[in-house]
Amino acid sequence: MKNNIFINRYVMACAISIVIALVGYISMSTLPVEQYPDIAPPTVLVSTSYTGADENTVMKAVIQPLEEAINGVTDMTYMTSKASSNGNVQINVYFKQGVDADMAAVNVQNRVTRAQALLPADVNKVGVTVQKQQSNILQIFAVKSADGKYDEDFVSNYVDINIKPRLMRITGVGNVMSLGNTYALRIWLKPDVMAQYGLTPDDVFAAIGGQSFVAATGSLGEQSENSYQYSMQYKGTLKSVEEFNDIVLRTSDSGHLLHLSDVAEVKIGAMSYNYTSNIQDKPGALFVVFQAPGANATEVNARINKTCEEMKASMPDGLEFVTMMTSDDFLFAAIHNVVETLVIAILLVVLVVYFFLQNFKATIIPSISIIVSLLGTFAVVKIAGFSLNILTLFALVLAIGTVVDDAIVVVEAVMAKMEGGISDAREATRQAMNEVSVAVVSCTLVFMAVFIPVTFMPGTSGTFFTQFGITIASSVGLSCVSALTLCPALCAIMMRMTEGKKEGKGLSxxxxxxxxxxxxxxxxxxxxxxxxxxxxxxxxxxxxxxxxxxxxxxxxxxxxx
Structure with a gap:
């Protein structure tokens, strides 16, 4: 590169490097932070329940129709199904890496809708839920009754009604899953009493369905000559234990009413009895907070902690939060080790450069180039849509020894010219750049050509190597830019002849x-x-x-x- 313009226009060279460093610093502060990149394939969870059915019945009546409908959905790779002894159904549908999870959920929902006509009526009443499956856990919380005043069902319902909705509204939270039992009205039938009256469970179901429902009752006086119109209201579904106890099952010829309370025990209980949670030997409920894709884990955790502190003021006396696990513990420990390694690597590289060049000013130039190249890499990571994780930081650690190479070549060439008798730093820099510019560009392109092809690898390995390869390749490319712009300008300004100067006989x-x-x-x-x-x-x-x-x-x- 003859007549390098940055030798005379060092202000332009410094401005370019400052812009690169500034944009990189801003990008670094806004990058999402996570321990590992999002390598899990997009997953959609289909769940429902067939109460009272065993595994074989659930498999034939529920899972088989759903699987046949879902199979072949766009970009699907495979799916797994699970039926439990209490009638619960879970179907996980896995998609190709890079597929939009929202669109995948929509496609699965469309397939599930087709199969609903083939499902049992009880399953359709419960409903079939289709949702994205979140894999990155941010925090695991628990709410416990410290004084034992409230039972597990109360705490679990308090979490579902008051805590879960507020956490779901936090930016960066993908999902909140509560592990507990919600309230339900339980009707425990008495088989011996029902046998005396000749009743079956279907008779009870029919009576409940006929007396607890929502209906549009219309109005009186409509389309008539009356001047008044009365809208009729019906109380709708029954809500209290007393109302269910008063449901009439049968009327005898003598006018005696047989109520539900005569053949069954009605009380408030739990929706299911699959979970039992004791937090530190106290009744409580667990809930798990998942991270939304692309969110900054540390920032979201800070928002979650702030929201929990605000909710403490309105919680009933005796309830308190217990943090079981937070991703910050693992995240900070892992990233702290990598950052520490990064700093040590920079110091060692600078020390080695100083020992080889044995000139303080000549050492400063490659050191500045390292900082500019690394900061600029964060801008590329931001543009590429990556996160600040162990892989990207590890790539920067490996790149440190490479990003300094171009700058060392330039500085060493300038020093060789000056030691060869050229006293003017600008002229020495100009001649040195004419000789090494092509070599610097060629070495950089060769190095980048090694790492860029790995970014085309598919699947989970491709996710790992893409972030790793692009990070290293971009840092080396920016080091070449710095070597061709900033380094010649700094050499022309800072390099001076040291002939005739004697160094004191000290430790150095x-x-x-x-x-x-x-x-x-x-x-x-x-x-x-x-x-x-x-x-x-x-x-x-x-x-x-x-x-x-x-x-x-x-x-x-x-x-x-």
């Missing part, structure tokens, strides 16, 4: 002296070995062929998986 002097002695000894041995190989090309090619054969042998003999 003896450290450099020991390092140079070790380096020269290794270099001399290396140079001697190279000279021998140059004189014996047959030996060199033979060793290369042997290495290739061994590589193929070990590659085939290593176990794969």
């Amino acid at each position: 002097y003896y450290t450099k002296k020991a390092y140079n002695a070790s380096y020269n000894a290794i270099y001399n041995k290396y140079s001697t070995s190279v000279q021998k190989f140059i004189k014996r090309p047959v030996l060199a090619w033979s060793l290369l062929a042997l290495a290739a054969v061994l590589m193929v042998f070990f590659m085939k003999s290593l176990p794969s998986g």
